[in-house]
Amino acid sequence: MTLTERLREKISQAFYSHGLLCASYPVPIVLFTGLCILACCYPLLKLPLPGTGPVEFATPVKDYAPPPADPDHRPGEPSERPEWYVGAPVAYIQQIFVKTSVSPWHKNLLAVDVFRSPLARAFQLVEEIRNHVLRDSSGTRSLEEVCLQVTDLLPGLRKLRNLLPEHGCLLLSPGNFWQNDRERFHADPDIIGTIHQHEPKTLQTSATLKDLLFGVPGKYSGVSLYRKRRMVSYTITLVFQRYHAKFLGSLRARLMLLHPSPNCSLRAESLVHVHFKEEIGIAELIPLVTTYIILFAYIYFSTRKIDMVKSKWGLALAAVVTVLSSLLMSVGLCTLFGLTPTLNGGEIFPYLVVVIGFENVLVLTKSVVSTPVDLEVKLRIAQGLSSESWSIMKNMATELGIILIGYFTLVPAIQEFCLFAVVGLVSDFFLQMLFFTTVLSIDIRRMELADLNKRLPPEACLPPAKPVGRPARYERQLAARPSTPHTITLQPSSFRNLRLPKRLRVVYFLARTRLAQRLIMAGTVVWIGILVYTDPAGLRTYLAAQVTEQSPLGEGPLASMPVPSGVLPASHPDPAFSIFPPDAPRLPENQTLPGQQPEPVGPGESIQDGPVPEVTWGPEDEELWRELSFRHWPTLFSYYNVTLAKRYISLLPVIPVTLRLNPREALEGRHPQDGRSAWSPRGPAPPGLREAAGPLGPGGAPVPGDVTLYKVAALGLAAGIALVLLLLCLYRVLCPRDYGQPGGGGRRRRGELPCDDYGYAPPETEIVPLVLRGHLMDIECLASDGMLLVSSCLAGHVRVWDAQTGDCLTRIPRPGQRRDSGAGGGPEAPERWAPLPGGGREDSPPRRRRPRGPPAALFGDQPDLSCLIDTDFAAQPKPAPPEPRHRAGCGRVCDAPGYDFGRLVQRACRSEAAARRPPSPVPPPPAGDPARDKDGPPPAWAPSADGSIWSLELQGGLFVVGRSSGRLEVWDAIEGELCCSSEVSSSGITALVFLDKRVVAARLNGSLDFFSLETQALFSPLQFRGTPGRGSSPSSLQSGSDTVACRLTHTVPCAHQKPITALKAAAGRLVTGSQDHTLRVFRLEDSCCLFTLQGHSGAITSVYVDQTMVLASGGQDGAICLWDMLTGSRVSHMFAHRGDVTSLTCTASCVISSGLDDLISIWDRSTGIKLYSIQQDLGCGASLGVISDNLLVTGGQGCVSFWDLNYGDLLQTVYLGKNSEAQPARQILVLDNAAIVCNFGSELSLVYVPSVLEKLD
């Protein structure tokens, strides 16, 4: 136990000092971390790029033997062999490359003759190969014994059943199109149709059947009607199971003997082994893509939670960089220590990210930003780090433990994964501590700097605006917000988290991540480029071929020139026994050939020699298979359910075979239909074309005659343009028109600073409100029932206004005050009231001066007091004792802090009264004397009996006043007469509820009094009877038609231990909130306590309750709790504000709270998730009102702003006249008829909601 705590202490201390370090030297640390990352990623350069292109390795043919299956890797000897070159290959592939041409060309030959008889020769060749038998001392060996025996084709390939060999040697030739049946070939009228019948209609990059059987890329085969080079080439592909050098040698020798290639310069000395990587098909791609989508969703949802920082996206990027580079470091480190990754990196990557996670980063951010904002950056970082240190270490230990368990599963793949994950976790921790923390400190410092710049002007022009009568509040604010401008760190922009419609939000999200998209695209382009360059069938070989072609253009003849066609060094007596002759190409052939060649080479050729293609063999023919699709061999083998993934095949050097046919043979092979077939009319055309292009032909440069290529290119271009247009249209449709333009940002900026009167000017309207003037001091309490409006000021005056017209109906001066200060009497218009001599003479100058004046330590110095107490009282002030903050946030109705003053005054009054005045009558005299309204003397209450007004409620023409003296008064609002009053207790009434003839008063001592108002008959002065136990004073009598009496029905003597600060009633329930951190729910009828709700860790400052029995409460701990009033259970708990929650209200879907941090936050009511928050002007924190379910009004410096609650959009800002600009709106009261009452210090403004908003509503 103690050990844990000591450990905890140590860890926290270490983190603290580390945080200090990071925040002190951010730049060197970031640089150092960057260097570390680079150093750790350096080994990654050696790793091959991920790609699926095959890898090649060449070995000389001489004394080739298959590599041993056991890789005896001698450590001292760095072998050049690739790692995959182990064991025998899947197959050896021998291609016999046949080039044929009909020469000389006669004019009467048809285009089809170019390939018909050359193809016919394939049957003969296949026959020869099949029948080849090696006879040597060890016996005979036929092809069947050496070749790769294949079984069935895969069941899905029935249509290829007749075309590909089954149950026998895998031997492919163009003859397979006709089932290797010569008769069938001769009977086929449409060769090209047969060949192309299995070609896919669409563009296909992988190997087609034609490619497989011909063994050369389509454009080289020459089987086309429109070729200008009348040369046909194809290969016969033989697949061997084993490498039998003798057999191969004899086959090669025999074929070259039979069909010699006179000028062949192929060296044929190396075997090429091709290793195929794992194939990624669609079936594997879909799960991969799914995991990546989940990964991105995870990243999105994680980084969305980063809040309250200067640059949200910068930090999110830093978080992603942290995780990614930790993974890279992990791989790099593992590679460095000789652990080569065998797992597919792309596949396990998402899982690694998910395992490592973003949680720590988010926790760190949250912890740092929730430290007190007035601290120094260093200390904030250090505190944030150290407060989360324990959980971070614990989490890390847990994860390491889980991974350790995973390591003991003893499955190699999981072990490897775990190893990577461990290293990744450790490096992630390292990066979090060094990189992310430092970035965070930089961010927070930037935020403060930006804040300093932004906040200074409004502060400079802001009036101190702290009324003198509110010392307690002022001190509190001093504590919360020290006066140096550095420390005001609330940054408006970062608090806004607009809640947009789903569609727009998705679009915004996509739009915001355009950077990411671009990065990915750029990366992809680079990657594809590298792939194309390194791919064996790709650009590099093409370039290499181009380069070599440049020189071989001259070399080709050179190579063929030295061939002495007539010189025959030594003819091999029996080619069947010859072992692969190294000088085979130079075999002379004239004698052994069937004899067709010598004759045509005579005059015929000399006549038309120019256009006749010379059958040449260049170096490019040696590796013709490179031109094939790299899927060629995997496709072929996959037909027989043999996979080449992670295996290799060996390609033997090609055997060149040259066939020359004379025209006679070509004519003989002709099909009877050829002459009149569809292409016969076109027959002469190719020669014509050929004549035209004749000079080009022999140059060897193949003229690109492939029309389909152009077609495809054109189609692709068209499709691309169409796609771009479509996307453009989509963009236009989906995105708001002003998106991405400066105007688009305007809306947001307006949202940030709704009442910005310098810099950016929001579109504003100005309306002239009804200004209700008359109070001499700041208005403290405000109540309305829709028709009437009652306000009371610090001076103790109460005024009743008509909420429709703004007329002052009644004014009730502070009892005990001389009436002359308000000599008007009766209902009077505010315009007439303001310049009244009584008010103007003495009060106007100080009133104007007061808000700007520095707060005085001694309240007695203020001239304002003259209207409160007699001057002789004021001459002997008492020093203000430090007051507890019990009514600091008593809510909207009573803007609290004034009461301290009132109490003080009351105390002063009491003492002075005791000293100087005659003892006052204990039963107060009849309060409402009829003459009072007609400018009579004010009711002469004893000073000890009255006190300042702490609470005020209005309903149905009656209003209830709760005073600091504990006196409850019921007044008639219209007549301005006191109906009745009650002084049950001397403890001040901090809050009142007036509901259906029921009045509940909450007192400072924690007790609750339930009164009921009874209307009595005329002239029946009623004695008020309180509960017998308590000293109740009789009260209430009334003249007039009705008498209202208030009767104490119940008293809950000790509802709370400490003063009750909040009181609300709805749905037959009464809820009290107190400074003792608890809430209590009472039944209104019998004042029975139902629940005591505990959950706050500070005094309750505000309570909201509505008809749906949902109860919300906010406390000094900055938290908001939602309760179910039926069960008394806590539904949710949100940490809402730094500092007290000052007011709280709900709509059907949201909870709206305001705090001492001048933020208004809107929460989802059902989930407790914060939707967005609105930064308020200084001093307007608590001024908010809900007009309807989706219209919120907030107050600012001389203005009010309307917000769309659902989306957080600022709809309109209305300035209320010119002169009140400097005054912040302290309270906002929404009346039923869509009018708003704003409290600007000592005057009220009655604003009717602009008509635009009504429409929107």
Place this chain on the structure above:
Amino acid sequence: NPAPRGPRASGGHHDLVQRSLVLFSVGVVLALVLNLLQIQRNVTLFPDEVIATIFSSAWWVPPCCGTAAAVVGLLYPCIDSHLGEPHKFKREWASVMRCIAVFVGINHASAKLDFANNVQLSLTLAALSLGLWWTFDRSRSGLGLGITIAFLATLITQFLVYNGVYQYTSPDFLYIRSWLPCIFFSGGVTVGNIGRQLAMGVPEKPHSD
């Protein structure tokens, strides 16, 4: 007395339908993807036929999985509210996404890794599933429901295989593979996680993965 949960009670039906639709689609997509993972081992190269393998399983598998997902995903929050202990542990979409990723990873491991024998595979997967529950759920109701679901689903598959509806390549636990209950358990926990998050009523649905 007025209804205690006014806002939710009013839109309850609509909400329920929407949630079950989301859960159903999640189930279908997961079934397709995971089925692909499972059969992938036997799949070799078919450039043309590969598309067909996406739907190579019987047509009834995805709807069944979707329905099961909807039922389970609705059952979890329902049981939570009946027990009166709302699930509070890591209630956020990021955690749900993490959970889904781990679930897919477990399937990936079961399909792709070479284990020495089936017992080892099953034990590993069981540990992983429990780890999943501990990391993302940690509620007793979640554990109980997960085990019940695993048990029932295993029973049903045994029954199906017994009746020859389909079969497993190398059964080692009566008629099925022994790791199947673990997959069912972790699937139940995952879907329950999604269901709970949806029940919290955030108006966003997860990416249609």
